[in-house]
Amino acid sequence: MLRRATSSLFLCCLLALPAHAAEPDAKQWLERMTRALAEQNYEGFFFHVRGARSERMRIIHRVDRGQVSERLVSLDGSGREIIRNASEVICYLPDRRTVLVEKRSERTDATSLLGGLPSYSESLETLYDISKIGGVVKTLGRKTQVVWVQPRDQYRYGYRLWLDQETALPLKSQLCDRQGRVIEQILFSEVNLRERIAAADLKPAVSGEGYTWLRQTTQPVVVAGMTVGWSVIRLPAGFKLTERRVQAIAGSNTPVRHLVFSDGLATVSVFIEPRDTQAEPMHGLKRVGAAFAYSRDLDGHQVTAVGEVPAATVEAIAAGVMRDEGDEPPADSATPAAPAVSPP
Amino acid sequence: MTDTVKEQLSACLDSQLRQDELDLLLKRVAKDRELRRTLGRYALTGEALRGSGAVRASTGFADRVSAAVAAEDGSPQRSVRIAPSVVRWLRPAAGFAVAAGVATVAVLSLQPSAPESNIIAQAPPAASASNDSYIVPANTVSNFVPATRLTNYVVAHSEYSSPLGLRTVLSGVLSEEDEAAAAAESAEDVSQDAFPDDASRNAAGKSGAQVRQP
Numbered sequence: 001m002l003r004r005a006t007s008s009l010f011l012c013c014l015l016a017l018p019a020h021a022a023e024p025d026a027k028q029w030l031e032r033m034t035r036a037l038a039e040q041n042y043e044g045f046f047f048h049v050r051g052a053r054s055e056r057m058r059i060i061h062r063v064d065r066g067q068v069s070e071r072l073v074s075l076d077g078s079g080r081e082i083i084r085n086a087s088e089v090i091c092y093l094p095d096r097r098t099v100l101v102e103k104r105s106e107r108t109d110a111t112s113l114l115g116g117l118p119s120y121s122e123s124l125e126t127l128y129d130i131s132k133i134g135g136v137v138k139t140l141g142r143k144t145q146v147v148w149v150q151p152r153d154q155y156r157y158g159y160r161l162w163l164d165q166e167t168a169l170p171l172k173s174q175l176c177d178r179q180g181r182v183i184e185q186i187l188f189s190e191v192n193l194r195e196r197i198a199a200a201d202l203k204p205a206v207s208g209e210g211y212t213w214l215r216q217t218t219q220p221v222v223v224a225g226m227t228v229g230w231s232v233i234r235l236p237a238g239f240k241l242t243e244r245r246v247q248a249i250a251g252s253n254t255p256v257r258h259l260v261f262s263d264g265l266a267t268v269s270v271f272i273e274p275r276d277t278q279a280e281p282m283h284g285l286k287r288v289g290a291a292f293a294y295s296r297d298l299d300g301h302q303v304t305a306v307g308e309v310p311a312a313t314v315e316a317i318a319a320g321v322m323r324d325e326g327d328e329p330p331a332d333s334a335t336p337a338a339p340a341v342s343p344p
Numbered sequence: 345m346t347d348t349v350k351e352q353l354s355a356c357l358d359s360q361l362r363q364d365e366l367d368l369l370l371k372r373v374a375k376d377r378e379l380r381r382t383l384g385r386y387a388l389t390g391e392a393l394r395g396s397g398a399v400r401a402s403t404g405f406a407d408r409v410s411a412a413v414a415a416e417d418g419s420p421q422r423s424v425r426i427a428p429s430v431v432r433w434l435r436p437a438a439g440f441a442v443a444a445g446v447a448t449v450a451v452l453s454l455q456p457s458a459p460e461s462n463i464i465a466q467a468p469p470a471a472s473a474s475n476d477s478y479i480v481p482a483n484t485v486s487n488f489v490p491a492t493r494l495t496n497y498v499v500a501h502s503e504y505s506s507p508l509g510l511r512t513v514l515s516g517v518l519s520e521e522d523e524a525a526a527a528a529e530s531a532e533d534v535s536q537d538a539f540p541d542d543a544s545r546n547a548a549g550k551s552g553a554q555v556r557q558p
Contacts, residue, residue, distance in 0.1 A: 102503070249500050252493065260504055269501035279493070288498045295494075304494070306501045 026130045027120050029147045032168035033161065034119040037112075039063055042169070043201075044191035045075070046113075050184045050290060059113060062197040068112050071202045081204045084112060092204045092211075099208040101215040113186070116265075117173060118149045118159055123264050127152055127238045137162075140171050140188065154178055155236035155313045156266045167193065175290075177310065184290055230257060230272055232320040236313055238263035252276075261317060268307035268317050275302050285311055294318040 024032065043060040058073040067086050074080040079094035091100040118124060133146040143165040150158045158180075162172035174185040232241070243260040249271070257272040275281065275297065282295035282302060294314040295304040298321060305318040 243504075247500070249496050252496070256500075258500065262504070267501075267504040269497070269504060271497050271500070282494060286494060288494055291498050291501070293494055293497065304497055306494075306497050 026132045026147050027125075029132065029145055029163055029168065030118060030120040030130065030149075030161075033117070033147075033163055033170055036168045037114050037117070037170075038066075038068070040167070040169070041194040041197045042191055043194060043197065045189045047187045047189065048184075049187065056189075060197060060201050061112070062199075062202060064199075068115065069202050070112050071204070072113065073205070079206065081206075083202060083204055085202075090204075092206055092208060094206050094211075097211045099211050099213045101213065103215075114170060114173065117161065117170060118265050121264065123238070124149075127156065127263055128158065128265070133160075136165060142166075142171060144171060151178055153237060154310060155239075155316065156263060156309055157183065164191075167191075175308075229324050230259070231322060231324055232259065232261070232270065232317055233322055234316070234320045235261065236263075236316050239268065239317070242267075266307065266309045266313070268305055268309055268314060270317060270321060271304045271306070272301055272321070275300050285315065296321075299323050 041062050043058070045056065045058050048055045048057060056075045058075060060071040060073075062069045068084075069086070070082075070084045072082040072084075079092075081092040083090045083092070087103060089102045091102075093099070118128065118130075120130070124130070129148075129150045129152055131148050131150070133148050136143050136145060138144070139146075139162045144162040145165060147161045147163060148158065149161070158176045158178065160174040160176055160180075160182075161170045163169070164171050169188075169191055170186075171188045171191065172185065175183045177183060239261045240263075241259060242262045243258075245258050246255045247258050249256045249258075252273050253276065254273055257270075259270040259272070261268045261270070281297055282304060283297070284295065286293045286295070288306075291306055291308045292311045292314045293304055293306045294311070294317075295302065296318055297303070301323075303318055303321045305314040305321075307314055307317075
């Protein structure tokens with residue numbers, strides 16, 4: 001069946017640009033890209049490449065009344081699919097007869113495939129240098145403009161983006177370290193713009209009937225006295241505490257404190273839990289997939305910083321964790337606190 | 345080659361094949377060289393059809409990526425023009441490693457841990473009877489706990505990590521950690537009636553992972 005792509009939408013985008021505008025600068029290119037990703041329906045095929053690994057996937061990206069929904073289908077024969085909507089991420093794993101459901105906070109757009117690419121803001125510019133590299137280059141058979149979002153210090157990664165001249169969609173995007181070495185990239189082999197995408201196109205190929213459904217809620221656990229008591233000093237420039245909660249995490253037998261720090265683009269989580277004397281302690285730097293983790297022991301607690309950021313960042317943030325002065329150890333949630341023994 | 349197989353090939357490239365059909369087809373493809381060639385042609389035709397009026401990279405690009413990936417994997421480069429999806433199927437080992445990694449991570453983060461700990465002895469009878477929901481697993485004395493716990497942290501963090509999408513899920517954070525993967529294998533055989541005798545049970549129960557059969 002021949003599926004027709006429409007070009008009217010991106011024509012509108014082009015017309016919306018002021019006719020007298022000179023060559024758009026890097027900032028305007030980023031803004032165009034952000035707008036395209038937030039407004040454009042598209043479907044296509046891409047490669048997700050990290051190191052020697054490459055995975056080819058199909059994407060269907062639908063924007064309905066400002067809400068982004070996405071369906072990613074793995075083309076490696078496993079039949080795996082990831083469906084994202086406003087409130088959930090659902091992973092279908094037919095090869096394991098399993099479906100995973102994860103609740104999302106409101107940041108759904110940011111967790112779509114390309115929603116986490118840098119969008120322009122003044123604060124972004126204080127931490128990253130945003131520039132165009134050269135003029136129009138032919139990439140993947142299309143005319144593109146390369147935009148480099150380069151970190152100004154060693155605490156974050158940068159992005160190189162090949163933006164389609166007509167649509168501003170990132171046909172190729174690379175996550176790079178400060179030396180410009182590629183850590184990970186997404187390469188589109190095909191993108192079709194669509195005026196409409198039917199809701200049915202976002203349905204998975206399998207129903208999940210008879211599969212094991214695993215649901216993980218991220219609702220915070222409410223335990224008195226546990227949301228305060230810890231902070232991080234000497235944060236790398238630009239990082240701010242954006243969330244603080246206590247949650248149950250598989251593998252930990254007590255609720256875990258979870259602090260989230262962000263510079264507006266990169267995010268680092270800090271997990272704090274009482275040391276389990278039976279578990280082997282975790283120390284130092286570890287690489288887990290594309291993320292770095294740094295663990296240390298502090299005051300009878302296991303402290304771990306995790307993020308897809310340079311090793312220096314998780315190390316610096318873990319090193320800055322401290323227990324607030326005068327903070328009492330939290331009372332065990334199930335047993336009443338022992339009565340204070342007053343000195344004779 | 346029968347028309348049914350041709351139809352299946354086509355459906356498979358459009359990701360419209362049921363899992364059991366796909367399994368069968370992949371087995372056939374693995375055995376049949378002619379089928380592999382056809383699959384390559386179908387993939388290219390499909391892309392050409394879809395390309396009508398679309399923003400579209402040159403087909404040569406897909407080939408170059410496949411070749412580069414093949415080269416990095418140490419397998420000889422193919423001179424035949426063949427769609428990347430096919431190349432992946434012809435090398436199931438690489439593809440499966442990634443796939444297995446993904447499932448491993450996710451399952452590991454939600455399944456209860458090792459059964460042979462003392463937890464079962466303390467499990468209340470009511471809990472063993474109920475199989476449709478369980479509490480987030482307690483820690484155990486498993487040797488693999490550090491790697492497992494780190495992975496669980498990464499999964500908990502993935503809600504916030506997004507620069508290139510759900511990267512950790514896409515690429516499988518565990519595939520590089522054999523030890524942890526081994527732990528996952530053992531964790532999967534676990535019966536789900538373990539009930540942590542733990543002070544935080546109530547707190548954890550409100551927000552814990554649940555298994556539900558639809």
